[in-house]
Amino acid sequence: MIKRGSVLFFSLFLACALRAQKIEMLSLANPASLRGLCAVNDRVVWVSGSAGTVGLSTDAGINWKWITVPGYEKTDFRDVEAFSDQEALIMGITEPAVILKTKDGGKTWKKTFQDSSRSVFLDAMDFSGNNGILIGDPVDNKIFLARTVNGGDSWKIVTGKARSVCEPGEAFFAASGTNIKWLHANQYAYVSGGKESKLYLDDSRKFPLLLSHGNESSGANSIAVNPTNPNAAFVAGGDFSKDSIISGNAVIISFHPFHQQIPHNPPHGYRSCVEYINDRMLICCGTSGVDISADGGMNWKLISTRSFHVCRKAKTGKVIYLAGAHGAVGRLVW
Secondary structure: OOOHHHHHHHHHHHHHHHHOOEEEEEEOOOOOOEEEEEEOEOOOEEEEEOOOEEEEEOOOOOOOEEEEOOOOOOOOEEEEEEOOOOOEEEEEOOOOEEEEEEOOOOOOOEEEEEEOOOOOOEEEEEEEOOEEEEEEEEEOOEEEEEEEOOOOOOOEEOOHHHOOEOOOOEEOOOOOOOOEEEEEOOEEEEEOEEOOOEEEEOOOEEEEOOOOOOOOOEEEEEEEEOOOOOOEEEEEEEEHHHOOOOOOOEEEEEOOOOEEEOOOEOOOOOOOEEEEOOOOOEEEEEOOEEEEEOOOOOEOEEEEOOOOOEEEEOOEOOOEEEEOHHHOEEEEEO
16 A cells, blocks of 8 residues: 555655756747657757758757758658768658768768659658668558668668558558667567557567557557667557547557556647657657656656657757757757
8 A cells, every 4th residue: 555645755756857847949940840850969960851851950959050952852851860960861751752861961962762653651760770670651551661781871672471461541650750669689669550550569460559540640650669678668649630639649568578558647639759768757749749757658747839740869868859840949958
């Protein structure tokens, strides 16, 4: 039996942990809708988005270099993976579905993957060192996957039995570039939405998720893996056509054995991205606002009603950046 004093202490601790957190705006200088975001460290951050737009800051978001990639002025670059202030990959979603790489801070770009067919629509990529995985919407109900072992310099499409089969109407969301994650070594996980919403492990196991699903605007959008426990994760989503509904938008996950739990107090609406701040604290964002959890995702507090598409923590460091529509870039103060 938990003593009343212990409950009171925990409640006060949680309130104090969340009290000072707010979003500091860094940029509203570009009209693009930004969905790609990658912070190499606390100072070097890349963003990407609509109208062929790429942004780079090397001073923690104070000043920005904005690029419109020549020849791709109409391309929507919905994910970016950066390795330094000089080297980065950007993902164009369709017609053509393309991956471009720069090694000179965005001055020039080399095409490392392209598929111009209308059936291919790319959603996200994730890296573990030089090993990368790229996911796209199903083609003939089979999930599109490609892999790289050389930091994105070249890609090989996954074929044959290794490709998982989706239900008709099931697909993936290119909402924040975070619906696929490496777990360790050669194991990765990804989440779907639409008619069904599922968690996939190793392209061989799949589990229905306790999230909103059944139409094109609902389901899982993002998965984040606990930085100190690769068996634990959090999945966020919901229905972006009804972005203020506080239900069916989040689950806490254990991979082995598979288990999922609905938060006691979920995020305050549809959320397109979720990220671990540390092993207990998380942040998630969407078109209806930004939430913080201090207890592993069980309880969430709304800290901002500003719209953001993506939130990411620096790969080496502790700064949390956010990006969204109308060139909005922000930073979590915590």
